[in-house]
Amino acid sequence: MPSERRLCKKLSSTLTNPAPLGASEKGQLGVYIHWPFCLSKCPYCDFNSHVREGIDEAAWRAAYVRSVEHYAQRLPGRQVRSIFFGGGTPSLMSPETAEAIISEIQKNWQVSNDVEITLEANPTSVEIEKFRAFQMAGVNRVSIGVQALNDTDLKFLGREHSAKEAIQAIETARKVFDRYSFDLIYARPEQSLSAWEDELARAQDLADSHLSLYQLTIERNTPFYMSHEQGLFSIPEEGLAADFYTLTQEVMEGYGLPAYEVSNHARAGEESRHNMIYWTYGDYVGIGPGAHGRITIDGRKYPTREHQAPDIWLDRAGKDGTAAKAEASLSHYDRFMEALMMGLRLRAGVRWEDLDRAAGHGESAQVFLDHAKLQTVQDQGWALCDDDGIALTQEGRLRLNALLPYILKEA
Ligand SMILES: C[S@@+](CC[C@H](N)C(=O)[O-])C[C@H]1O[C@@H](n2cnc3c(N)ncnc32)[C@H](O)[C@@H]1O
Numbered sequence: 001m002p003s004e005r006r007l008c009k010k011l012s013s014t015l016t017n018p019a020p021l022g023a024s025e026k027g028q029l030g031v032y033i034h035w036p037f038c039l040s041k042c043p044y045c046d047f048n049s050h051v052r053e054g055i056d057e058a059a060w061r062a063a064y065v066r067s068v069e070h071y072a073q074r075l076p077g078r079q080v081r082s083i084f085f086g087g088g089t090p091s092l093m094s095p096e097t098a099e100a101i102i103s104e105i106q107k108n109w110q111v112s113n114d115v116e117i118t119l120e121a122n123p124t125s126v127e128i129e130k131f132r133a134f135q136m137a138g139v140n141r142v143s144i145g146v147q148a149l150n151d152t153d154l155k156f157l158g159r160e161h162s163a164k165e166a167i168q169a170i171e172t173a174r175k176v177f178d179r180y181s182f183d184l185i186y187a188r189p190e191q192s193l194s195a196w197e198d199e200l201a202r203a204q205d206l207a208d209s210h211l212s213l214y215q216l217t218i219e220r221n222t223p224f225y226m227s228h229e230q231g232l233f234s235i236p237e238e239g240l241a242a243d244f245y246t247l248t249q250e251v252m253e254g255y256g257l258p259a260y261e262v263s264n265h266a267r268a269g270e271e272s273r274h275n276m277i278y279w280t281y282g283d284y285v286g287i288g289p290g291a292h293g294r295i296t297i298d299g300r301k302y303p304t305r306e307h308q309a310p311d312i313w314l315d316r317a318g319k320d321g322t323a324a325k326a327e328a329s330l331s332h333y334d335r336f337m338e339a340l341m342m343g344l345r346l347r348a349g350v351r352w353e354d355l356d357r358a359a360g361h362g363e364s365a366q367v368f369l370d371h372a373k374l375q376t377v378q379d380q381g382w383a384l385c386d387d388d389g390i391a392l393t394q395e396g397r398l399r400l401n402a403l404l405p406y407i408l409k410e411a
């Protein structure tokens with residue numbers, strides 16, 4: 001579609017190295033394992049996580065192992081590049097369970113020498129004590145849910161840990177693991193820009209080479225949603241929220257930890273390899289309640305989504321290796337839309353040739369774009385395009401959710 005491409009301005013100086021699309025059919029694979037339990041439910045969180053007494057961990061371990069075997073039979077000959085234990089709170093599982101899952105993955109697939117094996121961990125003392133055992137089990141990276149560096153805000157966020165424990169967890173992680181990252185939530189009620197700037201300074205002192213910084217979102221079906229609706233607290237309005245985002249970008253850039261994705265910051269080469277598989281539309285398997293995956297078989301890309309309910313998943317996956325309904329393969333349009341949605345999260349953007357390959361119909365995938373609207377978005381300073389690819393500007397990434405449906409033609 002050369003005439004449509006000409007609508008894209010030549011701005012290659014700003015569009016630096018669009019990320020090549022990730023793993024695919026022939027190539028590498030990510031494996032996501034969802035542990036759906038937590039010590040308590042944080043009032044802002046809408047992840048598939050549950051508080052349970054008396055978890056039959058042997059049964060869970062057997063179901064995960066059975067599920068790895070199931071997906072390996074569907075996807076033979078792949079190389080696993082990353083494994084991610086997410087949740088819920090996977091640091092509550094026993095290190096033996098993590099070890100059993102990792103060794104089943106090694107038994108069924110080739111695993112790359114530099115495989116990244118990440119565990120999400122909450123910084124309570126019980127979990128910190130298990131870090132060494134997780135490392136022995138094969139975990140080489142932790143992502144710690146710190147959320148705030150002061151006790152007042154931790155209490156407001158309903159966290160089970162203190163700021164002191166969070167710092168201890170980071171210090172232990174530094175000694176035990178090859179790499180670590182931690183999460184903070186900002187734009188909290190009453191938080192000022194200068195208080196956040198100070199907190200970022202403390203965070204960068206504690207950081208290794210990766211940080212995830214999320215703006216507080218009020219999700220439906222959470223206790224925070226109710227309290228917020230009732231006016232019990234307020235969060236920064238749109239303009240101030242945008243100032244928080246801009247400040248975060250500028251300060252972290254200054255610390256040498258620029259955003260490589262909307263909420264993720266890293267030194268060059270230290271990006272989360274697992275998340276890069278999602279954002280470059282690579283193949284990944286999702287195991288555990290509610291986990292989803294994208295897998296390519298015979299040139300078709302299939303979505304997978306495991307049953308949400310822990311008991312149903314345990315029962316079905318324990319027997320059959322999966323509790324997912326069979327899904328039709330994705331259309332070319334859906335593949336393009338998903339690859340674009342993921343690629344635009346990245347500061348580096350996405351290449352046209354990779355979007356063409358992701359769509360998989362052998363023609364220019366730009367037919368799915370409304371080029372007049374794309375031009376408008378460029379004129380506003382929200383997107384940059386050139387002959388190589390497309391990226392959003394910092395301002396554009398703030399508006400990602402609104403921009404994407406706007407620039408896509410209707411299916
Ligand atoms: C699956 S969750 C957490 C994993 C782990 N259980 C924990 O709490 O640390 C991943 C991250 O998403 C972020 N998060 C979850 N809900 C959020 C919300 N409503 N607003 C902003 N960030 C949120 C938190 O920073 C959290 O660490």
Ligand code: SF4
Nearest residue numbers: 038041042045049088
């Ligand atoms: S934020 Fe983490 S610990 Fe809190 S409920 Fe969600 S998954 Fe569980």
